[in-house]
Every structure is written in structure tokens, then in C-alpha cells.
Amino acid sequence: YREFYQCDADVVGSDSLLNEIELIQMIDEVFNRLGIRTTIKLNNRKVLAGIAELVGEPEKIVDITVAIDKIDKIGLDKVKEELAERGLSAEAIDKITPIITLSGSNEERLAKLSELLAGSETGLKGVEELREVMEGSKQLGLRAELELDVSLARGLNYYTGTIIEVKARDVEIGSITGGGRYDNLTGVFGLPGVSGVGISFGADRIYDVLNTLNLYPADIAGAAKVMFTNFGVAEAAKSLEVIKKLRENGISSEIYPDCAKMKKQMGRADALGIPFVAIIGESELAEGTVTLKDMTSGEQKSLSVDELVKALA
Structure with a gap:
């Protein structure tokens, strides 16, 4: 998984939190269509900055986030050990613990x-942003679980606001989608001061x-839903007319490319797992009908x- 393909969705040029809500809706819709039950975890970088301010170590925000982001993998005790190794005092670690648990x-x-971040203006701003995104998403209705996870940092230091991570609930595989707001990232590409958010x-x-969950739809196994036989020039021409209409109605269709014996044509449909065969022969051509055979x-x-x-259909 160190080298991988990803499919991105980004909104650049707006700092409105409506963009986060729409991206969460997109995540929910995609995984609902795929049949994968998910948990969408949310946090906000301003909350993490607020934690660093609260313990009097604002310059150690990266050390703090890198450590607490591992809590699911190594547990609370190990996170505390790592925070100590990164130079945080016992008092600071005691203040962080109730927040990340x-x-x-x-x-x-x-x-x-x-309550815990009452002393940090930045932290409270992050809480308000989280509340707006979570309430907005909830009002639109989600099939996924939505969970506030204060330990979520994703280890990427360019996030400036919302942080999103998606886990599959029925498979232990790590994050399957992630993203967040990156208000300063466009500066790297010569376009400073442009707000962006993406997944x-x-x-x-x-x-x-x-x-793993055997979720591929059965109807994508075959090359098409229906294959038309080919018994000559006139029959093939009529078949192509009907195929055009079927495709316009979202029904995947194909024609056997050559005029051949019925057994050979049926063998191809069977080998490809095509569930239906449509036959236009002399009689069908004369009557303006199609004979449909269910291959099962x-x-x-x-x-x-x-x-x-x-x-x-």
C-alpha cells in the first residue's frame, strides 16, 4: 500500500464548510453504492493546535499529533511514552489524556x-467548525457512522481545518478514504492564500x-446483459437498431460479430456469462419481434x- 491509486475530489477557492458537508455526502453515497459499511471519522486541525496551546507547547503541535495519531495502533500507554520521549512534561501529558480519550x-x-479547550480561541474555533460540519451532515442523513475522533491527525502537516478519515467496519484494513482542508497548500504551486478542501x-x-466481503455485483461478471445473435446482413442490421435502443435505456448489449451457427453463438454467450440471448431471424424480422432466451x-x-x-430493464 505504499504505492497506490487514488480517486480525488477537491474544492478549491472557497472556505465555506458546506464543501466539507458535500464531500461527506459524496463519501457516504459512494460507499453505500458499493455496499461497504463505513465509519467516517472527523477531527479539526485547530482542535489539535488548541491542545498544544492548552499544555503550553504550541511549537510541539507536530510532535503531539504524530504521537496521538497512533493511539489506535499502539494504545494510550505507548502514546504517553512517545509524548514523553518527544519532550512533553508529565503535567502536559496529563492534560492531553482526557482530551484524546x-x-x-x-x-x-x-x-x-x-470545556477542556475553553482557554484556547483556536481550539474553540475548531470545535465550532466540527459542530457545523457534523450537524450539517447529520441533517442530510447518513448511512455511515459519523464519529468525532480527537486523536485523528493523519500525520499530514498541511491540514489546517477539517480532517476526514474513513474506515470499513467489516474489514481490518486501515483507512480507505481520507482528506481534509488545506488552506495553505496551494502556495506550494504559486497560488498563495487560496482555500481548499479535498478527499x-x-x-x-x-x-x-x-x-474480502465478496461485494462485486453479479451483473458485472458478464460482458453484457444481452447478446444478439447474427444470422445475416438484414438480421444484424435490425439487431443493431434494437441494441441502440437498449443502450439508450441503460441496458448493456452486444451482437455476435459474425454470421455463424447457433451453437457457436450460444457457446460464446455461455462462456462470457451473458444472462440473455436475443434472437432476430427471418420470422422475427418479418413479424417485428425479438425472441429472448434466458440462459439460466x-x-x-x-x-x-x-x-x-x-x-x-
């Missing part, structure tokens, strides 16, 4: 976070989740073109 509902966590779907990991049951029906569209 918050429990309860998201509303309860936000309320507690507001990346981890294609390789999502592929592996689909494999062997049942055949004579249908008009409109009836064929309805039967396959």
Missing part, C-alpha cells in the same frame, strides 16, 4: 471538548475490501421491442 455521543464529546478514495484498499432457465419468449426493453 473522550467517550460518549458526538454531541457529548463536542460539549466536553468545548482521496484509496482505490487499492477499496478493491481489497470488495474482494432456458425459457424463451417472443417480445416486441418495447416489451424487450421492459423485460431487460
